[in-house]
Amino acid sequence: MAPFAAYLPAEHLDASGLVAAVVAGLVAGHGSPRRLTAQDRTTERAVWGTLEFVLESAVFLLIGLELEAIVRDVQEQRGNPWQALVYASIVVVLVLVLRSGFVGPLIWWMGRRRRRFPELRERINEAQGRVAAAPDHPRSERIGWMLNQKLADLDYFTEAQFGRRAAVVLVWAGMRGAVTLAAAQTLPAETPQRSLLVLIAFVVAVGTLIIQGGTLPWLVGRLGLSGGDPGATERERDELRSHLRTTSRAWLEEQERLDDSILDGAMIERLRRMMEAQESAEPAFDIAQVRRMRLALIDADRAELLRLIDIGTFSSQVIEEQLNRLDAEQIGLELRDHEDD
Secondary structure, X not given: OHHHHHHHHHHHOOOOHHHHHHHHHHHHXXXXXHHOOHHHHHHHHHHHHHHHHHHHHHHHHHHHHHXXXXXXXXXXXXXXXXXXXXXXXXXXXXXXXXHHXXXXXXXXXXXXXXXXXXXXHHHHHHHHHHHHHOOOOOOHHHHHHHHHHHHHHHHHHHHHOOOHHHHHHHHHOOOOOHHHHHHHHOOOOOOOOHHHHHHHHHHHHHHHHHHHHHHHHHHHHHOOOOOOOOOHHHHHHHHHHHHHHHHHHHHHHHHHHOOOOOOOHHHHHHHHHHHHHXXXXXXXXXXXXXXXXXXXXXXXXXHHHHHHHHHOOOOHHHXXXXXXXXXXXXXXXXXXXXXXX
């Protein structure tokens, strides 16, 4: 219901319902790890993965079904439907020029900024030292989070090394697609030259997908760009897993210090071995209680992953993989609890 809840009020206020639905999707995507259950998130990924494919295909299918009537309408109004091809070519060129005008200065600015990274890193490290020396300051936690985020940004841009060749790929990869067609379809029926506009959008979308999309691999190879270090992602996964083990150990140590903790020392030690070696619980322990504690550990790991997302320490790819793994493990534990009941 969220797309309709965003679309209809926006249209009623003469705003863009399409943009409102996209914004609603961004908000829902950002909030789902915090507000939805693991079962809901898993179902959401399966359902929306299918619906996304169906809806994007349906947009092109609807345009294809209407294409003959649109061309006929344009021919009646303009006399020559081939004008749409000329206009679409002009639009594609303008899009590439505008995209170049944005990407080019951005890459140039990033290059100039990269030369200042050593100085910025030194200043941030000094600021972190001052924050660490004043832990009782009311804003020390917030300031420390912001400094960590800045360091993560520096690390990312230092590793990315965007240059002119990457800028060319970024410009050429700006293909139009289903959103362009959907936006054209939302034009009111009384819009002047509506059929011509929809036809131009169709030619632009299909043309860029075929021409730019079809030549993009060749362009990447021609420019000598590669996918980077193939082992970098796996090393990042290992680093993230190590970080989460540290987080889990800290959680167990906190439970050990609590006077009212329901975990005794033997169970905490057993859970620590399970966490590090992925062992199964021994029958001597209360299996249901161990599962509840593992669920608590999953919640702690998920909270840490969400914090890392905000900071940007790790790539979104490896964090999303880990979040999905935690969801799968949580669902399995909850199902076994229901079976035992």
